Amino acid sequence: MNNEVADSNPADAEILVIGAGPAGLMLANILGMYGRKVTVLEAMDQLIDYPRGVGLDDESFRTIQTVGLVDTVKPHTNPQHIMRLVNGAGKVILVNNPQTDEFGWDRKHGFIQPEVDRALYEGLSRFDNVQVLFGHRVEDVKEDADGVTAVALATGPDGQAEERRFRAQYLVGCEGGKSPTRKRMAVSFEGESPSTRWLVVDVNNDPLGTPNVFLGADPKRPYVSIGLPHAVRRWEFMLHDDETEEQVTDPAYVDNLLRDHVPDPSKLDFIRRRVFTHHGRVAGTFRKGRQLIAGDAAHLMPVWMGQGWNSAMRDATNLGWKLAAVTAGQAGDELLDTYTAERKDHAKAMVDLSMTFGKFIKITNPAGALARDAASSVLNLFPSVKSYFADMKFKPMPRYKQGVLADPTTQESGRAASVLTSRLIPVRTANSKVSPVGLQFPQPRVNSKDAPNVLLDDAIGNWWSVVVWGNSPKDVLPQESLDKLRALGARLVCILPETQREWAEQYMGEDVLVLGDHTGRMKKWFDDRPTPLVFLRPDRFVAGACLTQHAPATLDAILRSMAFIAPAEPAGVVIADDAAVLAK
Template structure:
């Protein structure tokens, strides 16, 4: 970050919360100028979010901060749903690592947010301005202008103007940007209030999460990194906030959980209400919203922080595509198309899970506990909960993608319906288009054994199994991929690595599938050619001969601008990857 303040940038981000900081890291990584405006004087320093998932850690890996973040996490965070007698009725312990990392982590949000902030110092084009309140926004045909109030250090204030091509509001649930856009914020805020208690020097020491479905008073107990413990207790209607924050009352809440509540080292005691809302649109003109500004989630699935990371991951490369002159700004409409439905799904799941925990009616409690006993007798059902397969993974059916059967641009069905033998004999008919690709280990002579993303880079990737892309695609398609700045990759078994290195095109990146997990993925699917987006979602998947049609349809869906046939683009359109 420059020490001097620039009033002109590519993007203004309002709010230095986790979503805004991650979006600034992504844009900075791609070489764009960013101004982050934060009304507070510093980052929030008390614990808030406590769950970090594999998708978020993959994004953190992409921006090069995973080694700094990992010390503030507890991998393989196991969750146990227990009844009023303390007996486990459901265990959530997913062991999958298809995206390169453990599925669930406990984490200390203030420490991770600090890493995201410090990471911005790597980019001279990014500035973070604390104590800067964006009070009024004017949008013109070509820019957004923010009128900002800044304390002058002498008890007064001064006004400054900041201008950018786009503005992204990441200011939280009360987002002025969302209100200014005039979009709806549909959903509900359940009347149930909760007391959250965070303490240092964890007096219990157990490392995982306990959701107490106790009809007398539902609770949560969470062991976190750095010896932090969190409890949450549901408050009854006759317990006002003043009582809930009284030390004696808090100690009564903790009496069944810790031997001596009076000796705890409290970080905070606070009452909060869950919210479940999603904005009607995430974009209007040159202004967009992300994170809590776009959706608010109940805490049960730990998806508030992670959903903000998904927003930044989806939006960052699309803004970069527009700013680099690679795509028209229509591509920004796909941000809402792709993120809204999944945000709604996560809100609905969190609400449902909360209802299960909050049951207080004795008959309802008995029915829930009996049902859990019966379900545990069925291994497939038990693993459905244990492996967290109930969590809706993002699947985009509209956006920057192409249907693998019809080659329709901008839409993709969830199933493969082709009649060719390779499709008819496939192990799965589920389409890989619109879902996130796996991240196993691969090997190259230059890098050694690394995770896939670290080998292929941070932009578009055209991946072919067992073939050189240059040999199976015509020159015109290769030229389009070159304009896209896509990396051309060949995946081969380790036994064929030396041959491929010798015989394939010098610009083809050859990766050895040292674990066999990539081969297994392709074994199950009749799509040996993939076009991967910068966010690692599959935009196109096909047989090799269908590559030109598939790639053309994907480029159309992103409103791709081919510099060879279009007017000259602004200078500096090389992606920093």
């Protein structure tokens, strides 16, 4: 990665990313991994160095795993971040402590955002095809039929502002909630910006030391207390309408707010005191022509569910492989329309959930708070309700119903119903008729010839895969379909019980990756669903899942949905290892 000031000549790239925040940095890592040429322009002189987001989920960790940065991110996280909602008397109303590791990682982690963002930034040094330029404020963007030209002001060697131009095929605005890219696109940004303000207080040398989260639903003054890695403690206090920002950031005033939390607030090592307002907004579309938006530029959500940073990761994960495919000439431009179709509804669902949860916490009417606490106590008596909150089942998981998909029953291209409706006996007798298409595929540990007990994604690589339970893809797919999969760059994978792995490795040949299911988790997944063949996208979502005889039609529908462009000659190799880049 080159992070020096560019020369005076126009800088050409395939993708321009505006903003070196979490969405922009992760997107650049994904595109760099796929060999695409990327320029990141950041208006500030350096990364933001104060804490912001505090929650990192399993989906985000899976993306971090995909780009090979787990080892540099882990030291700045604490897994299994338990949240307790307490009332004004300190009694626990609800506990959120999910135990699942369905996607290979703990469901919730606390984290220090500046350190994790820095790990994402430093990870770009692996890619000669990626450059990050700080102190480059984009003032204007011109779009034409062939690409975009960004006009940026940058400080030159003499300290004077210089105009520089950057050319690319596509531009992605990741500049936050006030995104100039979104404003240039002239798209709506609908939602709410409640008048309620909050004071954020971050301190070093955590004086409490408890590792988890307390949401204080105190009608006198709702608050949040969060234990974070590196001995950082965060408090958030809801402000009353008559309290000014100057008043509440005064050290003496802050000390008074903290007196119920620590014996001597004056002895704390403060990082910052800052007032902010929650927003819940979603852009009308995430793409217009050759310009796109991601992260807070596309959606703003309150902090309650800790999903702002994670939603940025989901955007980058969804958009990254699609931009790579289009710029590599493997898919048509219309593939990028599926970004909005797939991401917008889930972003809105997370915004709505966060807004609702916030209203539940910040009740200040004593009678209303009493009714809430009483209702919570009764509901906690029901194990199913208690589990609903403890295991975070209320969180809507992304399910794509439109996009790069094929319906498992009808093989319709670009759409997928959420249930299996076939009248075939394997479907009628299945334990689950919920379709896996449009959902994220699980990530258990598996055994391979090269490595025991590895996470699934590390075994199959970072591009497309076709996964078959108990059988060789070469035995159940016709040659025509195998040729299309090779052109797509998909890896052929067989998963079967560990007891059969060595036999299968000898029988199936070198061009089929054989994985042993030594935990039994993959067997259970396939046992519950009449879909023994799965087409797995680079972002780990299921594009198609079917009975093997439906596989050719399902594959064709998927390729149509992504506007696949077959190369003049087959790629000739399966692209799936960690160093893989898209075949041009």
